[in-house]
Amino acid sequence: MGRWQELDHTADLALHVWGGDLKDLFVAAATGMFSLLAEAAPAGAPVRFELHLTALDAESLLVDWLNELLYLCTTEDVVGTEFLFTVLTPTELHAEVVGLPAGERRAGIKAATYHMLAVVAVEAGYETEIVFDA
């Protein structure tokens, strides 16, 4: 299981994210981001999306992943609640995302940024810090 923690940032929002493997890291980053954005509405039918992404490396893939989710959230007004990967390598992902209608918005996030981004392999898996433009 991955986990995440919000970090203080003067103007924007930031998360420290840990995962036992890349999948855990990507799920924790997405869950963390949605926790900053909004709660799911108390009632509503789930919506399913499929995402296929390729990128240069794990950092780019992570930013693409979060920005794709952000785009879905903004245009479809949903928050992602389940993230299932059929393919996840440092340069490619295929995922099915389940979303629920968004409730009250906590924050407006413009984008996940690449600022000083590094997906670092550690003994327990991976960790990274992500800054969001809010």
Added chain:
Amino acid sequence: MVAKESFRRVGACSWELAKSYDERMQAPARIYAGEVLFERAFGDRSVEQLVNVAMLPGLVKYAMAMPDMHQGYGFPIGGVAAFDYDKGIISPGGVGYDINCGVRMLTSQMDYEDVAPHLDALATELYRRCPSGVGGSGAVSLSWGELNAVLDGGSGWALKYGYATAGDVARTESAGCLPRAQSAAVPDRAKARGRGQLGSLGSGNHFLEVDVVDAVYDATTADIYGLRVGQVVVQIHCGSRGLGHEVCTQSLRQLQDAPRRYGIPIPDRELVAAPVGSPEGQAYLAAMAAAANYAFANRQVLAHFVRLAFEEILAGKVPDWHLDQLYDVTHNIAKVEDHTVDGMQMRLVVHRKGATRAFPAGRPELPAVYRTTGQPVLVPGSMGTHSYVLAAEPASLELTLGSSCHGAGRTMSRRAATRAVRGESVRAQLKEQGVAVRAKSMRRLAEEAPFAYKDVSLVVESVVGAGIARKVARVRPLAVIKG
């Protein structure tokens, strides 16, 4: 971490970090700030971010930070960096996601006493007519064809459709239209987000404010700007909404490989860059300029709806309720400008990330009315506090390539602010001060609490002390509309 001792004082309000500090630096780094704000700059990572900017190739003069500097992502907020058009780079990280976020000020012929009895009704009407909030649709919905016309035409589009006067357009930076804009360079996805959002404030620190002028410092300039003590004015602060965010996101994605291909060393991936003249650099310039035009049109459409709100509430109750435009400035932008650097004429791409252009008297880009005074520099304070109108001074060209501060600048994170205060009490405090507040979200009010920002007067005194601009007038808020 950069220590403040590494900087050398080079003026009353200017501090320099020598290029020799890090062998990767292409030019020195400069901070324009009085002692208090200079010291405070070391409280977050903004100085490290400034040093990163100084490492980008083709940098001219210095990597600069204005006194309202604070930590951003990539560039510090309050950062200015200019690159040689022929040998330098352009970087989306030097503009940010809210392309052409900026401020507009409208002036009225009314005094505070005229408006005071109607303030609550006016605040409600402004809130109703000028949509705000996260996501949030705008007052105008556009077909794909019309959206392209907005992207290519900016304020000119608004003039054609009756949302602007010719005076508004003339009194907008770059006449509200950047010439290199190409709607075709904007991704469809960005357009999809922008179609429904024209004429909306958005959230975060964006606002609409009714203010009263409470001090005039330079009577001659104030007269030319059309400002006098007791007069009611309006400020609009917003940008290019989801369209701009998407243009930046897509551009950064496309440029991720550019540093490797062009051999550009970058200290931070958010600072990915391409040579200005490369296909990637030109594509970003065209898309960014188009998003900037959308933002000019957005503030123009909002100004139109502000005028309708004033008419709705004040017509027949005051002799004259119309609003003129003082100026509209952009503070997240990269612009192609000609400057004299060490006696040489150079074409530059000036990135201003949370910094306002401050062109002095005589610059040909200024509308005729401001050619003897220098351009108005609009410096909004935090919610509930003063804002300032400055005039650019001649030294600004030499000091900062014609750039100034853009606001108060945050000093406390949104999270810390929401832990420290509730939105309801911020609203109650403002009401006690006589400020009517209409806000979509109480949480946003807490995040934007005045104590989360620097004291705007310290920022302004730094800019004045450095010789970048002079004070013309100060305003205080009467009504605030927030997302």
